[in-house]
Amino acid sequence: MSLEDIPGVVEIENLSFPTPWSESSFRYELQENPYASLFVARTRELTTVIAFACLWIVDQEVKINNIAVHPVYRARGVGTRFLRFLIDHAASQGCREVTLEVRPSNQAALSLYRKAGFVPIGRRKQYYTDTHEDAIVMWLRVEPRAAP
Template structure:
């Protein structure tokens, strides 16, 4: 499979919405993604095949920290290391913007995502009890303070 990593644009939104709905208990709205296009802190990477989005990752870079907001891969394309490639690119964007650290929240039950983040040096540094509204699941706060 040949894919490209490109910055998110408005033409990607509909496909990203579908990926978000297939990936998250509480997917983002169309307005949320449109707002991210106009957010100077936001940086989104989209994996495409034949110009069709099959995955994406988003983050905010504020001063010297990157905060990952979401990474999702369409179910038909999971298991092909796309999450790894997207996260690598997000780290490169942070480095290019002189960020020194990255952080994120991940569901306690999402062991696949935790393994991905750990493989890039992210470490658990805290827990937010009952963080997720849909089922009151805890989230794990992870940091990589040396990107």
């Protein structure tokens, strides 16, 4: 992800979440946070951002903090391919596990994560401040490997 991608990322963020991250939050993650890695997926023409993710990589663990696909591109395999890319990236960085939180009401995301091999390992009570909904904590074991 580059600074030029942020407007497209913010658009997807606003369309995807009831309490979206701000533009300044993405700028901070991109420019200031030493643990953050941000990625985008684009159309084949490479002109439009259609998905994004913000990861934190600490030691041998990746935490997916934020991930979304533009609503127009959902249910087309974009999320599956993008998540697989992120998992492969984690493995190439020598990571052994990937974690994330997801709303129980987000059935599409839960299905995506389960299909990718994530398993629920706990709950964070009233994690989401907008609805006081719990978060399901999910975990995936990955085999670390050297970057190509």
